[in-house]
Amino acid sequence: MTSAATNNALTMSMEGPSPAMQVGKDLARRGVIITPAMVVLGALGWGAGGAWSVAYGLSIVIANFLLASWSLAWAARISLALMAGMAMFGFLLRLGLITVAVLVVRNASWVELVPLGLTLIVTHLGLLFWEMRFVSASLAFPGLKPKPGKDASHVSSPTISETKEHQ
């Protein structure tokens, strides 16, 4: 084992800009970009109810990404162990919030459940694939990385530090 391998993950925290927050903001930005096209598709398929449902579904997906990234970034600044716990319980919490957000409006006159459900799945996966292509491109081709200042996503690197002395 190397000396780095003896680091205690329970007492380590991340400092500097959080990559999770950058990815989350990037996903939200892309989500806003595709919103008009998705709303038009919803309106074409299901009318006004479809448009509202698609917009509502997109706002749920974007809020979910932002909440996930913010919670991970916040927890990682305290300790990596808390980040692991936040990832686990944050998943359950956000799933519960999504459930509540859909169940609350399911009987509303402007809601169509089919486009709402389709939007939740399609935009969640679509935005992730879009972001993944960008991230893999910037990891595989460093020359294509966005320049700091224009779009600094994935460029900055955080540092790991010990939050306590080793016993």
Next chain:
Amino acid sequence: MSVLAQIAQEASDLQNIEAAGGAGMAYGLAAIGPGIGIGYLVGQAVQAMARQPESAGQVQTTMFLGIAFTEALALIGFVVFILLKFV
């Protein structure tokens, strides 16, 4: 006649309860797999960050995307539950 109506009503209630229980169970089962996946993923990511702190940024980026992809499975289960239950 009223006895028959009561039996039919009870059978209908039982069917509704079974359908709700089935949909709820499907939703719960759909959340278990991603839960295990996220736990494993994050555990390995934290270990990787502890072993190689200099690559923590890349690891966290990949971890976040992995969590979101895994979460999509639970979302699919949720949407199927909603569509089966309410449409």
